[in-house]
Amino acid sequence: MIKLTAQRQAILDMINQSNQHWDAEILARALSDAGHSIGIATIYRGLTALEQAGLIQAMHLGDKKRYERSDKAHHDHLVCGSCGSIEEFFDEQIEQRQRHVASQYHFQMNGHQLLIFGICQQCLKLSVKGEQS
Amino acid sequence: MIKLTAQRQAILDMINQSNQHWDAEILARALSDAGHSIGIATIYRGLTALEQAGLIQAMHLGDKKRYERSDKAHHDHLVCGSCGSIEEFFDEQIEQRQRHVASQYHFQMNGHQLLIFGICQQCLKLSVKGEQS
DNA sequence: GTTATTATTGATAATAGTTATCGTTCTTGG
DNA sequence: CCAAGAACGATAACTATTATCAATAATAAC
Numbered sequence: 001m002i003k004l005t006a007q008r009q010a011i012l013d014m015i016n017q018s019n020q021h022w023d024a025e026i027l028a029r030a031l032s033d034a035g036h037s038i039g040i041a042t043i044y045r046g047l048t049a050l051e052q053a054g055l056i057q058a059m060h061l062g063d064k065k066r067y068e069r070s071d072k073a074h075h076d077h078l079v080c081g082s083c084g085s086i087e088e089f090f091d092e093q094i095e096q097r098q099r100h101v102a103s104q105y106h107f108q109m110n111g112h113q114l115l116i117f118g119i120c121q122q123c124l125k126l127s128v129k130g131e132q133s
Numbered sequence: 134m135i136k137l138t139a140q141r142q143a144i145l146d147m148i149n150q151s152n153q154h155w156d157a158e159i160l161a162r163a164l165s166d167a168g169h170s171i172g173i174a175t176i177y178r179g180l181t182a183l184e185q186a187g188l189i190q191a192m193h194l195g196d197k198k199r200y201e202r203s204d205k206a207h208h209d210h211l212v213c214g215s216c217g218s219i220e221e222f223f224d225e226q227i228e229q230r231q232r233h234v235a236s237q238y239h240f241q242m243n244g245h246q247l248l249i250f251g252i253c254q255q256c257l258k259l260s261v262k263g264e265q266s
Numbered sequence: 267g268t269t270a271t272t273a274t275t276g277a278t279a280a281t282a283g284t285t286a287t288c289g290t291t292c293t294t295g296g
Numbered sequence: 297c298c299a300a301g302a303a304c305g306a307t308a309a310c311t312a313t314t315a316t317c318a319a320t321a322a323t324a325a326c
Contacts, residue, residue, distance in 0.1 A: 005292085005293095023283090024283075024284080025282090025283080041284090041285080044283090044284060044285070045285090048285095063283075064282085064284095065283085
């Protein structure tokens with residue numbers, strides 16, 4: 001159904017080649033740096049099309065939408081408020097409990113998003129070092 | 134520290150009087166309907182100030198920020214994709230597991246957001262009725 | 267209790283992220 | 297080859313939010 005044009009292929013490749021959680025702006029810059037000149041509207045449309053086709057997956061983080069590869073198993077995210085890095089995790093017990101809660105509320109769950117905010121290990125180390133000096 | 138002006142008091146009252154998850158636009162309309170004429174910038178600034186003071190709490194849902202009372206215990210949300218309603222729930226096991234995951238990753242958690250997406254009981258009932266007719 | 271200082275307000279301009287418009291280009295089937 | 301539809305790029309428009317700035321209100325200093 002979806003037409004995989006050269007532009008969309010470039011977007012898809014870029015996303016598939018890394019574990020990043022891309023937003024449209026960063027992706028545009030990366031594509032430009034890689035030699036692809038793709039209009040920003042085409043990038044937004046491409047992302048939407050690729051998401052609908054299930055070729056990539058999307059999440060809302062704060063005020064912008066992020067896209068990542070869809071060829072990995074479901075997972076949730078640890079978001080560092082200091083460096084902005086995003087770490088992934090999966091916990092079957094949490095998944096189970098969510099299904100349980102949904103059924104309790106007679107709620108037909110078709111997705112979820114769990115973000116854990118805080119400070120990542122890296123940044124914790126740095127802040128300790130910084131305080132010592 | 135925060136100055137509770139008449140405008141901010143009106144915003145706070147409006148939020149405290151209901152269990153809604155307000156966005157700035159809806160809140161502005163409600164305040165206007167209630168006879169308060171408060172500039173939209175003042176509403177945004179007031180919301181930020183009240184949030185920083187801990188008098189209300191905020192969450193990101195999709196592309197807009199929502200505010201709700203802070204005088205209730207922590208909870209997460211079931212978001213209906215059909216009618217937009219937001220139901221609240223709390224599950225200690227999920228909370229515990231999150232703390233566990235964070236410590237596993239040496240991640241200093243200082244908050245989280247869990248959104249369960251799907252269709253609420255009300256909308257499920259309606260869709261069944263609709264299909265029968 | 268006037269004056270100086272500081273914070274807040276409202277109108278509006280500006281910004282960020284995203285979507286819509288529109289004329290042009292690229293496919294693809296007949 | 298050519299018509300129909302999809303996608304493209306440039307850019308205008310839109311939504312949510314923040315910044316600017318002059319006017320006003322509250323607070324503190326004398």
